[in-house]
Amino acid sequence: MLKSYGALFRFPGAAAFSAAGFIARLPISQFGIATVLLVSAHSGSYTVAGRVAACATLAGAIVMPQVAKLVDRRGQAAVARPVIVIGTIAWLLLALAVTQEWPSWTWYVFAALGGATGPSIGAMVRARWTHLLPDKALQQRAFSWESSIDEVVFVIGPPLATFLATAITPWAGVATATVFLLVGGWIFTGLRATEPPPSPEGSGISSLSLMSPALIAVCVVFVCGGTVFGAIDVIVVAFASEEGARGVSGIILAAYALGSLFAGLTYGVLKFRRSVGGQFVFAACLLAVLVPTLLLATNLWVLGILIFVAGSAIAPLLISATMLIERLVPKxxxxxxxTWSITGLIAGVTIGSAGAGALIDEYGARLAFWLPAGAAVLAALIALATSPLLRHAAVQRTASRLQSSRTDSVVPGTPVSEADTPDEPDSPRVHG
Known part of the structure; x- marks a missing residue:
């Protein structure tokens, strides 16, 4: 398996931008929990802390797609570097405002500014792989690798932020995440050799025209998936607290991420006869089968096993969605x-976190698992209902791109490889 992934890093610059992207993505898993710990320590209110953190999340969900559009038009470094600087200043000002007890409205302002200026590093990393790699099989492997990196981020990030904020000082978690953002983001955007060229011609593509019915369907499924993820994070903490072992919640959530990590690494080296659209639908159905099993948890040991298994549905859903979107939108x-799909995911996380909190207060942690279970089933139903649309749109876009590459090849005389042919819904060919 490792040998299969090693082939990715034979391409010049691949290891460097993937490693830098890992560092720059660590704050994604840290800012939320670090903000809650910082604000709650100084205000004494988890309600206020949750609102401040939610303000950052919602601001990011609204602004990130617009930043991503500028990245496509003007280049990663040209857009992301100023955004990273503004975000660094905003998060440091938030830490200062809270610790120095500035008026609470300033907390919301700086949190919103910090959330809005978080560049979508994950999307930019995947765009580099798409630009760098010559065929779909290698791209699937690269997307699987990056999905696994995402899981490592969520295994390492929250415990590190929690340790720093509780063992050292409340502002240490936010400060460390800010350093990761600045250093990792600056190194990543400085690697110009692998940066995709700007696409000024894309300026004619409006967000409205980009949002095809197929892409909207993927984003709606991601809202449901985000609801699953956000709800489970909150419910696990409450479940562990009800069992008198709140500190174990971090281990349980790490098992959840590890299940996804192993599934992602395995997914990347498998070959499928299903089209990418079919893989996406299958992954959504797998989520609907595995997540409801969490309702069977009677203690922390059982929950740990069930959540590890349920986690194995996450990476296939994210990886297949990335490959599908690559086929649904213009290059x-x-x-x-x-980034639109990530926005859907973030919106779902916000819904799941808030909804789970309300259910826990009213019914307890065990019954609150009905929320992620229901969201997972809804994701599968939407994916199944829109599967013909997803497959047709992916084939149509890939065929259009193939025709364009034949008539306007970057390297004249280079034949189009078989791996670049459109994915057919029922093709007997093994797909990468």
């Missing part, structure tokens, strides 16, 4: 297309 708008 000149890839970063924006990927």
């Amino acid at each position: 000149a708008a890839l970063t924006e297309g990927l």
Whole structure:
């Protein structure tokens, strides 16, 4: 398996931008919990802390797609570097405002500014792989690798932020995440050799025209998936607290991420006869089968086993969605297309966190698992209902791109490889 992934890093610059992207993505898993710990320590209110953190999340969901559009048009470094600087200043000002007890409205302002200026590093990393790799099989492997990196981020990030904020000082978690953002983001955007060229011609592609019915369907499924993820994070903490072992919640959530990590690494080296659209639908159905099993948890040991298994549905859903979006949107708008799906995921996380909290207060942690279970089933139903649309749109876009590559090849005389042919819904060919 490792040998299969090693082939990715034979391409010049691949290891460097993937490693830098890992560092720059660590704050994604840290800012939320670090903000809650910082604000709650100084205000004494988890309600206020949750609102401040939610303000950052919602601001990011609204603004990130617009930043991604600029990245596609003007280039990663040209857009992301100023955004990273503004975000760094905003998060440091939030830490200062809270610790120095500035008026609470300033907390919301700085949190919103910090959330809004978080560049979509994950989308930019995947855009680099798409630009760098010659065929779909390698791209699937790269997307699987990056999905696994995402899981490592969520295994390492929250415990590190929690340790820093509780063992050292409340502002240490936010400060460390800010350093990761600045250093990792600056190194990543400085690697110009692998940066996709800007696509000024994409300026004619509006967000409205980009949002095809197929892409909207993927984003709606991601809202449901985000609801699953956000709800489970909150419910696990409450479940562990009810069992008198609140500190174990971090281990349980790490098992959840590890299940996804192993599934992602395995997914990347498998070959499928299903089209990418079919893989996406299958992954959504797998989520609907595995997540409801969490309702069977009677203690922390059982929950740990069930959540590890349920986690194995996450990476296949995210990886297949990335490959599907790559086929659904014009190449000149890839970063924006990927960011819209991430926005759907973030919106779902916000819904799941808030909804789970209300259910826990009313019914307890065990019954609150009905929320992620229901959201997972809804995701599968939407994916199944829109599967013909997803497959047709992916084939149509890939065929259009193939025709364009034949008539306007970057390297004259280079034949189009078989791996670049459109995915047919029922093709007997093994798909990468």
